[in-house]
Amino acid sequence: MQTKVNYLLRLGDNALILSQQLCQLCGKGPALEEDMALTNVALDLLGQTRLWYEYAGELEGAGRDEDKLAYHRDAHDFKNCLLLEQPNGNYADTMVRQFFFDAWHYFLIVGLTRSSDARIAAIAEKSLKEVTYHLRRSGDLIVRLGDGTDVSHAKTQAAVNELWMYSGEVFAYDAVDEAMVAEGVAPAAADLRAQWLAHVAEIFAEATLTMPPTDAWMQSGGKQGRHSEHLGYILAEMQFLQRAYPGATW
Amino acid sequence: MTNAPVAAVAAPAIAGAAAAADSIVGGATVAGASDRAPAAGRAADGAAAPAGAPTAAQVWAWLAEVSDPEIPVISIVDLGIVRDVQLDADGACTVTITPTYSGCPAMQVIADAITDALHAHGLQDVRLQNQLSPAWTTDWMSEEGKAKLKGYGIAPPAQQVIDISGLHARAGAGPHVAISRRAQPRLTVACPNCGSTHTEITSQFGSTPCKALYKCLDCREPFDYFKCH
Numbered sequence: 001m002q003t004k005v006n007y008l009l010r011l012g013d014n015a016l017i018l019s020q021q022l023c024q025l026c027g028k029g030p031a032l033e034e035d036m037a038l039t040n041v042a043l044d045l046l047g048q049t050r051l052w053y054e055y056a057g058e059l060e061g062a063g064r065d066e067d068k069l070a071y072h073r074d075a076h077d078f079k080n081c082l083l084l085e086q087p088n089g090n091y092a093d094t095m096v097r098q099f100f101f102d103a104w105h106y107f108l109i110v111g112l113t114r115s116s117d118a119r120i121a122a123i124a125e126k127s128l129k130e131v132t133y134h135l136r137r138s139g140d141l142i143v144r145l146g147d148g149t150d151v152s153h154a155k156t157q158a159a160v161n162e163l164w165m166y167s168g169e170v171f172a173y174d175a176v177d178e179a180m181v182a183e184g185v186a187p188a189a190a191d192l193r194a195q196w197l198a199h200v201a202e203i204f205a206e207a208t209l210t211m212p213p214t215d216a217w218m219q220s221g222g223k224q225g226r227h228s229e230h231l232g233y234i235l236a237e238m239q240f241l242q243r244a245y246p247g248a249t250w
Numbered sequence: 251m252t253n254a255p256v257a258a259v260a261a262p263a264i265a266g267a268a269a270a271a272d273s274i275v276g277g278a279t280v281a282g283a284s285d286r287a288p289a290a291g292r293a294a295d296g297a298a299a300p301a302g303a304p305t306a307a308q309v310w311a312w313l314a315e316v317s318d319p320e321i322p323v324i325s326i327v328d329l330g331i332v333r334d335v336q337l338d339a340d341g342a343c344t345v346t347i348t349p350t351y352s353g354c355p356a357m358q359v360i361a362d363a364i365t366d367a368l369h370a371h372g373l374q375d376v377r378l379q380n381q382l383s384p385a386w387t388t389d390w391m392s393e394e395g396k397a398k399l400k401g402y403g404i405a406p407p408a409q410q411v412i413d414i415s416g417l418h419a420r421a422g423a424g425p426h427v428a429i430s431r432r433a434q435p436r437l438t439v440a441c442p443n444c445g446s447t448h449t450e451i452t453s454q455f456g457s458t459p460c461k462a463l464y465k466c467l468d469c470r471e472p473f474d475y476f477k478c479h
Contacts, residue, residue: 033453033463040455047353051382106429122383126352129385129479130459132428137454139431199429206431 003179004117005060006079007186009069010176010223012052013080016070017231018101019045020238021088030091037137041098044130051123071242075231082222083166085231089159092152095141096159099203102135104170107195111187120185139203146207157209168218171196176223304373309335309343316367319359320458323402326360330390333381342375343368348386350479351459388479405442405464405475439475441466451475 022042029035053066064072083101088094109131112124145156171193173181180186197214204211221227241248304312313335314327326332326347334346345364349357361378368376388407396406440447446468453463461474 036457037453037455040459043353043355043459044351045353047349047351051352126349126382126385130352133454135429139429143431
């Protein structure tokens with residue numbers, strides 16, 4: 001049961017950390033429309049986070065609700081992938097990070113709609129249309145940025161090259177992931193990676209972007225709680241209120 | 251996709267709604283227990299519901315008067331948020347609702363509005379149940395609701411463009427139609443102000459997650475489009 005709790009926390013942590021990163025752009029987007037889109041995506045991800053945390057807390061049975069899981073855990077207890085804690089950077093950085101995540105997230109959620117766990121399948125079914133819309137939007141923007149001006153192309157290619165090494169962690173399955181595959185809860189890594197690579201290659205071709213080598217060395221560790229220096233700052237801002245005034249409510 | 255509101259997997263409520271429902275159940279049990287006892291007894295004998303006890307149709311009619319907090323011209327029934335109403339012999343009323351979007355901040359307000367409205371109509375024991383599957387779709391929006399949206403200046407959802415059922419049929423093999431840029435049908439959205447279909451998308455997201463931003467190329471007005479979902 002603890003294995004499934006860990007798996008659910010990974011799902012929730014990925015969604016929460018990316019949501020928090022996007023929320024930091026609220027009021028700072030490059031255009032009003034982009035600003036609204038970023039925060040709307042953040043809101044969808046926050047809603048999904050609550051569904052994953054709620055289930056994780058119930059399964060764990062230790063009295064941790066969604067707020068406790070979000071605000072009362074330290075960096076090493078967060079199991080999000082390193083990609084999601086990478087800085088917002090320029091808009092190409094933000095959108096390449098988003099596109100890499102959305103493409104994986106979409107194929108993962110499609111797989112989870114067929115999960116042997118009915119509750120996980122229901123949450124995936126609820127999330128699927130949102131996640132589909134996110135991927136269509138980020139794919140469109142990658143094409144616009146990559147196949148745009150010389151400057152937008154150069155910045156997007158630089159973001160791809162920089163973030164590529166963080167794109168493989170989601171497919172690097174450990175004992176927790178493999179146990180979920182064995183139970184029919186989660187889809188296998190090889191299938192997801194093949195689908196992800198095919199979709200990324202299709203969008204990059206249209207965006208005139210060069211795809212880095214698929215056998216490149218990949219960063220890992222986030223899923224096991226070994227994070228980059230960035231996560232602490234994200235949590236410091238997100239958790240400040242509950243750290244300063246534990247248990248505070250509206 | 252089937253439009254039938256089948257209760258497949260009834261996932262528990264979001265924390266807020268669950269807390270609200272719990273407190274209501276708890277409060278009403280104390281306040282109304284003695285009043286309801288005779289009614290429960292008659293119902294258990296198989297007799298008709300006591301005089302004055304509401305029918306499910308009556309409850310649906312009351313819920314049809316509860317407005318969506320963000321688009322007040324349409325009701326939560328028009329929107330397809332209310333999936334089921336169950337009246338128990340002991341007078342308890344269970345309303346099953348489904349969220350539009352996972353993160354929709356209006357859901358808590360809607361849950362509170364439902365309990366307030368039913369309390370006002372004399373139902374003491376109101377319970378809310380949150381259901382995730384089958385997932386809400388704009389296909390569940392009533393024709394009346396779509397007409398009201400248009401009258402309010404929001405273009406109603408045009409057609410189901412994210413084909414979830416087709417995606418399931420493919421079972422992960424081959425290209426995914428829902429995310430392929432080439433496979434997307436050209437969406438015709440009519441301007442709610444002048445009726446022209448000569449319109450253009452400004453942004454995939456508008457003022458709320460359920461809307462996109464469009465502009466009319468004839469009357470030049472910007473407008474919200476309630477996205478297909």
